[in-house]
Amino acid sequence: MRLWLLCGLLASLCWGTYVVLNKIVTSPKYCGIPSSTSALLMGIGALTTLIIYFFLANGTFQHCKPSLCILAILPGCIWALGMCAVLFAISKEAPISKLAIVYNTNTLVAVVLGVVFLKEALCGAELFRVVIGGLLVTVGIILASWN
Numbered sequence: 001m002r003l004w005l006l007c008g009l010l011a012s013l014c015w016g017t018y019v020v021l022n023k024i025v026t027s028p029k030y031c032g033i034p035s036s037t038s039a040l041l042m043g044i045g046a047l048t049t050l051i052i053y054f055f056l057a058n059g060t061f062q063h064c065k066p067s068l069c070i071l072a073i074l075p076g077c078i079w080a081l082g083m084c085a086v087l088f089a090i091s092k093e094a095p096i097s098k099l100a101i102v103y104n105t106n107t108l109v110a111v112v113l114g115v116v117f118l119k120e121a122l123c124g125a126e127l128f129r130v131v132i133g134g135l136l137v138t139v140g141i142i143l144a145s146w147n
Contacts, residue, residue, distance in 0.1 A: 035091035
């Protein structure tokens with residue numbers, strides 16, 4: 001199995017699990033910790049994990065100019081904003097089974113941004129598979145949010 005696929009499966013397992021733990025922590029039905037407190041504690045956990053990864057991977061700031069550091073911080077800010085939205089939603093009893101389908105439209109966002117800004121051209125059978133996958137994601141959103 002390809003390394004990128006194993007990493008993707010690990011990420012899926014992690015991201016599918018953390019949202020359930022977030023619901024347990026923030027939901028008044030369970031622990032009831034305020035979403036802002038949960039967000040801060042989650043950030044501490046994320047920072048701790050990333051610091052460990054930095055040292056295990058022999059990270060260095062040697063080639064990182066201040067402007068590049070700011071650019072590298074931006075994805076973390078964007079990720080945190082999305083996490084705040086998810087934490088707020090689940091603290092208000094949003095159903096994870098539906099919310100996860102909606103926020104995982106990030107797949108579509110990433111594909112479109114990759115094609116438009118990174119010029120990751122898709123052609124032939126690959127284009128067909130990506131379009132079909134995108135349509136399935138869209139159908140999933142519609143089905144999940146249907147009242």
